[in-house]
Amino acid sequence: MTRAISAEWVLPVDGPPLRDARVVWNGGRIVEVAPGRVDEHHEEAVIVPGLVNAHSHLEYAVYAGFGDGEPFGSWLATHIRRKHALDFDGMLAVARRGAADSLASGITTTADYSFSGAAAVAAAEAGLRAIVYLEVFASDPREAELQFEQTRARIPPNVPGSSLLLGISPHAPYTCSVEVYRWCLSLGIPVGTHLAESANENEWLERGSGPLAANRALLVPPTGKRAVATLAPVLCPELLCAHCVELDAGEIALLAERDVPVAHCPRSNAVLGCGVAPLAALRAAGVRIGLGTDSPASAPSFDMFEELRATVYASRARERRPDALSAEEALRLATVDAARVLGLDREIGTLARGKRADLTVLSLAASPYHPVEDPAAAVVFGGSPDRVLETIVEGETRHRRGETEWHEAHNTASVARRTMLSARSR
Numbered sequence: 001m002t003r004a005i006s007a008e009w010v011l012p013v014d015g016p017p018l019r020d021a022r023v024v025w026n027g028g029r030i031v032e033v034a035p036g037r038v039d040e041h042h043e044e045a046v047i048v049p050g051l052v053n054a055h056s057h058l059e060y061a062v063y064a065g066f067g068d069g070e071p072f073g074s075w076l077a078t079h080i081r082r083k084h085a086l087d088f089d090g091m092l093a094v095a096r097r098g099a100a101d102s103l104a105s106g107i108t109t110t111a112d113y114s115f116s117g118a119a120a121v122a123a124a125e126a127g128l129r130a131i132v133y134l135e136v137f138a139s140d141p142r143e144a145e146l147q148f149e150q151t152r153a154r155i156p157p158n159v160p161g162s163s164l165l166l167g168i169s170p171h172a173p174y175t176c177s178v179e180v181y182r183w184c185l186s187l188g189i190p191v192g193t194h195l196a197e198s199a200n201e202n203e204w205l206e207r208g209s210g211p212l213a214a215n216r217a218l219l220v221p222p223t224g225k226r227a228v229a230t231l232a233p234v235l236c237p238e239l240l241c242a243h244c245v246e247l248d249a250g251e252i253a254l255l256a257e258r259d260v261p262v263a264h265c266p267r268s269n270a271v272l273g274c275g276v277a278p279l280a281a282l283r284a285a286g287v288r289i290g291l292g293t294d295s296p297a298s299a300p301s302f303d304m305f306e307e308l309r310a311t312v313y314a315s316r317a318r319e320r321r322p323d324a325l326s327a328e329e330a331l332r333l334a335t336v337d338a339a340r341v342l343g344l345d346r347e348i349g350t351l352a353r354g355k356r357a358d359l360t361v362l363s364l365a366a367s368p369y370h371p372v373e374d375p376a377a378a379v380v381f382g383g384s385p386d387r388v389l390e391t392i393v394e395g396e397t398r399h400r401r402g403e404t405e406w407h408e409a410h411n412t413a414s415v416a417r418r419t420m421l422s423a424r425s426r
């Protein structure tokens with residue numbers, strides 16, 4: 001089936017903005033992006049490539065505020081304790097809300113790190129394109145393999161499909177050994193981890209001290225090295241690394257040299273007091289970087305527009321330069337650059353003939369950025385989930401404002417949150 005929509009602005013991202021232009025697709029692929037209106041026209045609106053989230057945890061969609069203000073180590077302990085109050089159905093209920101919130105925020109693809117496997121089921125049901133990395137926490141590769149097989153077994157065999165890839169996530173260098181990373185990378189599936197998120201991580205790895213020590217039963221022994229040096233033997237283009245806040249110049253150079261893809265999560269890093277990642281230095285070094293919302297456990301939402309603004313604010317503030325990151329560059333971080341980080345840029349990330357028909361229609365009605373001077377600025381500084389009119393994945397409408405209400409997803413997820421809040425401290 002062929003469908004065509006037009007809007008006052010179309011932002012292909014890999015080319016100049018088009019005024020009064022259309023996007024046409026057939027069978028899930030874009031066949032035309034060109035000037036000219038069609039019958040289904042959105043005045044005071046912009047069509048952008050579907051937003052690509054380089055780091056999420058759909059299973060933490062209702063963890064908002066848990067442990068807020070606590071140091072990283074005790075924050076982590078609160079999350080682990082409450083997470084264990086949920087069974088798989090509870091985690092699935094939360095992940096369904098995560099998928100719903102993502103689509104409502106104009107996100108069409110997410111790179112999700114999954115504790116239980118529920119995220120894979122939820123993304124597939126909702127039609128959210130995803131790479132779901134199943135988490136393992138282990139020193140011994142045999143233990144990691146056992147955890148991976150157990151989680152994989154919870155996901156029905158028909159769930160991975162054309163829009164869902166399963167990967168594996170060795171959680172972090174303080175919870176997994178380098179041997180576990182090697183084993184994960186030998187599987188030939190997508191691999192993602194958390195790296196250099198906090199100073200606490202380096203404290204534990206270098207000296208066995210700091211707030212993480214309170215959770216020592218869950219950790220690998222100190223390596224005597226910083227996080228990046230600990231993972232140096234396995235850093236490669238196939239290892240997606242979320243956060244990368246605690247980096248020195250040599251570590252930035254190493255990430256660039258090894259072509260390590262990085263997911264930048266500025267709101268999460270700020271809320272947890274972890275710091276501001278050196279985005280400008282990473283970009284200058286040529287590191288592949290995409291933007292990630294992380295999850296309401298820290299961020300505190302899957303609102304990619306808030307993340308876009310946060311990345312501009314944080315980058316300009318850190319560099320003390322208003323030109324440290326433009327709106328156009330920020331939008332690339334949440335579309336084509338994130339697609340490159342995930343190795344999916346041949347399929348998604350821009351509006352171009354032959355790519356998958358993943359697109360988001362955003363209203364600019366009554367926006368202070370309308371009439372439009374810079375359409376990328378209108379999206380980045382003026383966008384919000386409230387303004388998302390339609391989210392389309394592979395040519396199919398997955399969210400439409402005023403029609404897709406997600407009541408059940410919200411209600412069942414609230415029940416799961418209540419269960420976690422009433423879980424007794426142990």
Ligand SMILES: [Zn+2]
Binds near residue numbers: 113294
């Ligand atoms: Zn994460």
